[in-house]
Amino acid sequence: MEGLPPIDFRGELNAEQFAAVTSRPGPALVLAGAGSGKTRTLTYRVAWLLHQGARPWDILLLTFTNKSAKEMLERVEDLTGVPRGQFWGGTFHSIGQRILRRNAAAAGRQPDFTILDQKESEQLFSEVVKETDGAFIKDKTNPKAAVILDAYSHARNTLRPLEEVLTERLDWMKGGPDKLLAFCARYEARKAEGNLCDFDDLLALWLKVLETDPAALAHYRQRFQHILVDEFQDTNRLQSRIIDLLGDRHQIMAVGDDAQCIYTWRGADWENIMAFPQRHPGTEFHHIDTNYRSTPEILAFANEILRHRPKVDGFDRRLLAVRPAGPAPTVFTVGDTSQQAKLVGRKILQLHNEGHAFGDIHVLYRAHYQSLELQMELTNLGIPFVITSGHKFFDLIHVKDVLAHLRFVHNPRDQVALSRLLCLLPKVGPVAANRITQAAQEVEAAQGRGLVRALRDPAVLRKVPETAKDDFNDLTITLEDMLEGLEAARAKPAPTNPAPDLFTAATEASSVKVARTPAETTRVCIEGWYGTHLKTLFPDWRDREQDLTGLLGFAAKFEDLGDLVAQVALLNGESSDKKAEPEEDMLRLTTIHQSKGLEFPIVFLLGVADGLLPLTRAIDDGDVEEERRLFYVACTRAENMLFLFAPRFAVSGEGYRPLDPCRFLEEMSPDCYELADYAHRRL
Known part of the structure; x- marks a missing residue:
């Protein structure tokens, strides 16, 4: 490309970076260690290609975040003077939507399709479930839309059979995956009818265009003479398949670090970077190991971590x-x-x-x-x-939900806590929660049973929406179980010779331990209604369970539930x-x-x-x-x-x-x- 300012590539790059930047156009795998100047290498690679005659629109630069794409293209513009808008550069999803708008018919859409955000996708899926099987959504043991949609997304991004993923990730759900498969099929139909795309469609339909439209595939293979992929270790199978289809001449430079592949839980496939040389014969390896970030002592520690990982030819490195x-x-x-x-x-x-x-x-x-x-x-x-x-921690939704249980059984007049719990139920908002609370207060006044037990009265149940009755029943059983355990603990005499601290108690089996009633009460809550609620509502319920395990440990520090509740309030108030x-x-x-x-x-x-x-x-x-x-x-x-x-x-x-x-x-x-x-x- 003519008119570019001169760049002293050898003077501005170290030897490792220079070798990668100036490598031949064929397949290249650049293993860039932590703190080694990966972004600089990619930026100068684009500038080098321009100096070798490539046109900006011949280069496809794929990244994982808008921030990194913007940063790289800005640096390229500063280096070369070429406006960033002339490049095909951005995240996988942003490039996908550009290609889909140009090839909408092959994707089963119109060019003016709307992109749904996560909340909108979940709302549409919920509507599909209600339309397809209204009874499914009423069954409290069934997963909510967000949980099913998360499993569906995982299957699409990993190119695994949907039935297999649903069976694996929702193994706790009663019945097989047949209904879920029907929901997903109807969800796809609704998106097509409404000219809608969710976030996954931007990749899945991009792949569909490449696999079903030979003219489009030939066009983009010819268009993208050079494909550069950042953070290649984080690609999933869907993204890797797109890259392989576009790079039929193996004109791909993949930049990444196999030692930093930490997102397999959301679909990243470590094998993508490890198998790159097999999928693209003749791959040149480039190691960029000079670290500008850390001291030699920290790097020696990091190298010791690397030394003990499984050995793979070509992937051994030392910072x-x-x-x-x-x-x-x-x-x-x-x-x-x-x-x-x-x-x-x-x-x-x-x-x-x-x-x-x-x-x-x-x-x-x-x-x-x-x-x-x-x-x-x-x-x-x-x-x-x-x-x-x-x-x-105490501002996390699921932690606040459990704390609301604890607050209410400790102080049944805490209407804020009770309202939060009631609003967790389907079809119960603040107005319905207030009606239920008033009914329980009337029962309590008439019978003197206490508000927790008053919630179990049939007169209160009649105020609960029909779709929420089963959940309400389980919630009130859990609350009553918590209260009974709390009352029993209060009636239990204190040990005459408690261990001086928990560390001693843990190491001396013969010592008498102080009963940690708040922890026991918290466990009843987590293992009761809320545990099931958590699993059906949140795709990341396993991580949230870990948080609640941490809350158990916190509760174990207290002998009185009131002290626990007060300490949480003080901590939140101060911070x-x-x-x-x-x-x-x-x-x-x-x-x-x-x-x-x-x-x-x-x-x-x-x-x-x-x-x-x-x-x-x-x-x-x-x-x-x-x-x-x-x-x-x-x-x-x-x-x-x-x-x-x-x-x-x-x-x-x-x-x-x-x-x-x-x-x-x-x-x-x-x-x-x-x-x-x-x-x-x-x-």
Whole structure:
């Protein structure tokens, strides 16, 4: 392309980047390690192609986020002066919709089709279920639209048989998948009738166009002389199939890092990057391992993680350091997760007093519930923090639902809590909830049975909408069970010689443990009506169950339900009005998944123990390699300092649960980190 400003590619790139940027047009797999300048490599590759005569519209650049697409195209425009609008660059879904509008007939749509967002898709699916089988939606044990739609989406993105996925993911549902298959078929028909596309259609119908319209396939194969794919390890089978069809001449450069494939739970297929050389013969490997982010000590630790993963030819790598030396990563062994929170809080204050900004410190964890005790400790210490991966723990919807159960059985006059519970029922809104509450209050006044038991009266049930009666009955049974357990616990005499603390109780089998009534009450709630409600309502119910397990551990710290409810209110009151302003110095808390692609001066990693990282569920399922990759991703976020915390016990509803040492740490050389043993110290 003529008129481009000169670029000193060799001078502006390191040797690894230069080799990848200037490689031949054939298939290339660029394995770019953490912090190695992947975006820079892709940007200069586009500029190089333009300098070699390619036209902007000959290049297809596929990314996973609008932010990364915008950033790359802006950099290309700055480098070359070519307006970003001349490129075919963007997310898979944005490119898919452009192609569908040009080939709408082959996709079974009109060019002016409407794209549904997630809520609109769920609403349409709900309408389909009601139209197809009205009784299905009334059965409280059946999955709601969002859960079915999530399984359908997974099947489409992984190109797996729908019946197989429905059977696998909804194995708890009674009956076979026949009705669900009918719902999905009708959902497809309704979208076609209304000229609608959901988010998955932007890829699924794109593939349909390529597979069923030879002219369209030939056109785009000719159009895209160069295909560049970012974060290739995160592609699913549907995306990989599209790329393979377009790249019939293997004119593909895939850029990614197999060690950072951490999204298989949402359809990403690790095999896509591993099998790329087999699908595209003659693939050139390019390793970009020079890391500009982290100190040599942090990289030595990360390399130890890589060293113990399964070996695959061509994929062995070792991150190379260019920065000056810094402190070695420190592994703190602690007695339990409560001590972990205290030590993290103390260490953060120490760093802040030494001149480090709170905003330079990020705390990472495998699952949201693992940050609960730290959130409490930070609030007590007055350390400002923000959770960048979502809401604070006690603001999570499912946690607030369970807390509403606890609040109501503790104080039956808490109409706010009761209204929240009633509004969880189908067809019950604030007005209906108020009618039910008034009826229960009248029964209570007449019979003196207490409001919890008054809810079970037939006079109250008559105020409940017909479609909600079964759920209401189960809810009130759960509430009564919680109340009876609470009353029994109150009547039970206190032990004469309780253990001084739970750590001692867990290690001394002969000691008398204090009854943790709030934990028992919470468990009745979770295992009762709400547990079923959770499973049918939320596609990610397994993750939410983990959060509620964390709530059990929190409840185990209290001997009185009133103290538990009051403490939650105080914690929320002290922190709910805090918001992260750009100029405000605040500590950041986030999950490892949400931290991917980011970098932080100082990283604290919580819960480095089997059962927490890797998660128990992953161990049971035999899927620890993705957990290893998560461990690697977490550690490679750190620029200057890395602190890891390895608790020996976790608090659960039954008391203290022993944790095995993290298998990833156990296999690593102790020379790559410093060990600080706090397990037997009191903080």
